[in-house]
Amino acid sequence: MFNLAARLAEQHQRDLYRSRRIAEGASDVHMCIDGRDCLVFCSNDYLGLATHPDVKAAFIHAADHYGVGSGAAHLVTGHQYAHHALEEELAGFVSRERALLFSTGYMANLAAVTALTDRHDEVFGDKLNHASLIDAAQLSEAKHSRYKHADASALAARLTASSATDKLVITDGVFSMDGDIAPLPELATASHKHNAWLLVDDAHGLGVLGSSGAGSLQHFGMSDKEVPVLVGTLGKAFGTFGAFVAGSEDLIELLIQKARSYIYTTALPAAVAEATRASLKIIQTDSARRQHLHALIQRFRTGAAQLGLSLMPSTTAIQPLLVGEASRALAMSEALLAQGIMVSAIRPPTVAEGSSRLRITLSAAHTETEIDRLLSALASLA
Incomplete structure (x- = not known):
């Protein structure tokens, strides 16, 4: 018999129990959470x-036209004009021949890895990859090898030792828990030398990095030849929901034919696609948002250094404060909440034992005054 009560008790004892908080109102930097007004980080x-007037208006208008559900999978009756237009615009945004929409980033990664590989192949993943990339590799029939975090030399050694028919390297563009950027040029060089394809999940880079917000690849000036498979999500900097895979004409056609997480799921609501088209226009035309965000990142890091806080080395919107033990991270998160500031405590198994942290994320919707308020609160805890 499964002893569920004992398993749950163990989670409590190890300070790893996770609880859902109830948020009221729109997703914003100011929210009412569990009945308490909070400044969200x-x-x-x-x-x-997510609350931009143009994005909301596009959603409302499209819901009136398309309704609130797509009704079927893309290959049945669910593929609407809004989906097709968004795919074409996303492809142009990231300089690819085509893009393919998915309902979640998890499904997009699962699709790309499992459709491309079989039991004769090998997948090489960074040890700190997002869970969706790890699960995609494990669920594929390919052999799964993991290389030392952000270490192109370690990857090259594993590629050299491999006798697989085809090789696929998978990595986050920006790592979701550390906030650092993968050494993509070096990874691309190693991949090319060993006839491997490189897949980059740029969930946390798109919209934030690059001169026009096109992400980590634009940040490094890299082409589709160096990174044949690009995965992006729409629920982060885009402020909406869903994901996409972008690449060559043949890649997208292969996914349409073989990707189970595309074929056998209901299409994203068309209203969400129209809202995303509106947010994409803002990302491409309103560079002031990115500039403000990066100014806030610098302000926060400078202030944290003055306070002696042990931030991890990140130049992105993800600014983790390394704490160590899960119990301490949880206690600090609760202490911040008592001051009206919401910051999540990240604990194992999301991160390694002894590396629990406060995952602080910044937004262009924050003000300098709010950054200073966060720093003051953190100083009181220290």
Whole structure:
């Protein structure tokens, strides 16, 4: 018999129990959570677009036209004009031949890895990859090898030792728990040398990095030849929901034919696609949002250094404060909440034992005064 009560008790004892908080109102930097007014520093809405008037208006107008559900999978009757237009615009945004929409980033990664590989192949993943990339590799029939975090030399050694028919390297563009950027040029060089394809999940880079917000690849000036498979999510800097895979004409056609998480799921609501088209326009035309966000990142890091806080080395909107033990991270998160500031405590198994942290995320919707308020609160805890 499964002893569920004992398993739950163990989670409590190890300070790893997770509880859902109830948020009221729109997703914003100011929210009512569990009945308490909070200043939020743990959302992935990096550009503050989830509540942008143009994005909301596009959604409302499209819901009136399309309804609120797509009714079927893309290959049945669910593929609407709004989906197709968004795919074409996303492809142009990231300089790819085509893009393919998915309902979640998890499904997009699962689709790309499992459709491309079989039991004769090998997948090479960074040890700190997002869970969706790890699960995609494990669920594929390919051999799964993991290399030392952000270490192109370690990857090259594993590629050299491999006798697989085809090789696929998978990595986050920006790592979701550390906030650091993968060494993509070096990874691309190692991949090319060993005839491997490189897949980059740029969930946390798109919208934030690059001159026009096109992400980590634009940040490094890299082409589709160096990174044949690009995965992006729409629920972070875009402020909406869903995901996409972008690449060559043949790649997208292969996913349409073989990707189970595309074929056998209901399409994203068309209203969400129209809202995303509106947010994409803002990302491309309103560079002031990115500039403000990066100014806030610098302000926060400078202030944290003055306070002697042990921030991890990140230049992105993800600014983790390394704490160590899960119990301490949980206690600090609760202490901040008592001051009206919401920051999540990240604990194992999301991160390694002894590396629990406060995952602080900044948004273009924050003000300098709010950054200073966060720093003051953190100083009181220290």
